[in-house]
Amino acid sequence: MVAKTYSKRPKHLNLLKIKQPFPAVISIIHRITGVLLFFPGIPILLCILQDFLGSQESFDHLQENLRNPLIVLILLLPLWFFFHHVCAGIRHLALDQHMGVELQQARTSAYLVFIMGIMLTALTGWLLW
Amino acid sequence: MVKQSKLAVTGAHYGLKDWLVQRITAILMVLYLALMIVVILATGPYQDYVAWKNLFHQQWVRFATLIFFIGLFWHAWIGLRNVLMDYVHATAVRLMLQILAIVSLLFYTVWTADILWNTGN
DSSP states (O other), X not given: OHHHHHHTSOSSOOTTTSOXXXXXXXXXXXXXHHHHXXXXXXXXXXXXXXXXXXXXXXXXXXXXXXXXXXXXXXXHHHHHHXXXXXXXXXXXXXXXXXXXXXXXXXXXXXXXXXXXXHHHHHHHHXXXX | OOOOOSSOOOOOSHHHHHHHHHHHHHHHHHHHHHHHHHXXXXXXXXXXXXXXXXXXXXXXXXXXXXXXXXXXXXXHHHHHHHHHHHHOOOHHHHHHHHHHHHHHHHHHHHHHHHHHHHTTO
């Protein structure tokens, strides 16, 4: 009986067939958002900073764009990348200090990171609106 | 009998340094953002261009912002290097991407300094 159950186990690791635990999902999103914040995140941020501090005209142009609901809506995505990355990063710092390393705590903090990322994005979107 | 090696089991240590730098730069960036939010809330409201320009024309804001960005670029380099080492196994391709990342980050550093010191004058 035991041998039969054993034989049904998958023989290879197929990432698309494995149900990832939630902390693993949070972790891989942290990595993906990190890469996206590097590119195109950094050059976009510098372009915005340049317009923001550049001149009265570029500042007005930027403000005008921020009044466009569609642009704010699109901005929510990189904002979520940023907030998720920060929240997941803070969770990592806590784990480094051996805080919340128990399975249940680690799962709870992973959910917390996910919720906080979305809430901070929503809050910023609301402030920009 | 297995003889114990007299060599200590350690790595080259650059992994530890990167690990530490990534965390120090992360904390620095969060502190900068928190500081700027407090400053803006305390001395605001900043509604027009002139108010923002005056804020960023203060020397300490320029320095703090430049340090934030250098921290960001260093942090990004460590993270990207780790990702490239994990997923890009062809040495030539990885090396090219790493060179591209280094050159762009150096360019971003100069660009940031230029934005902070030379724009809006």
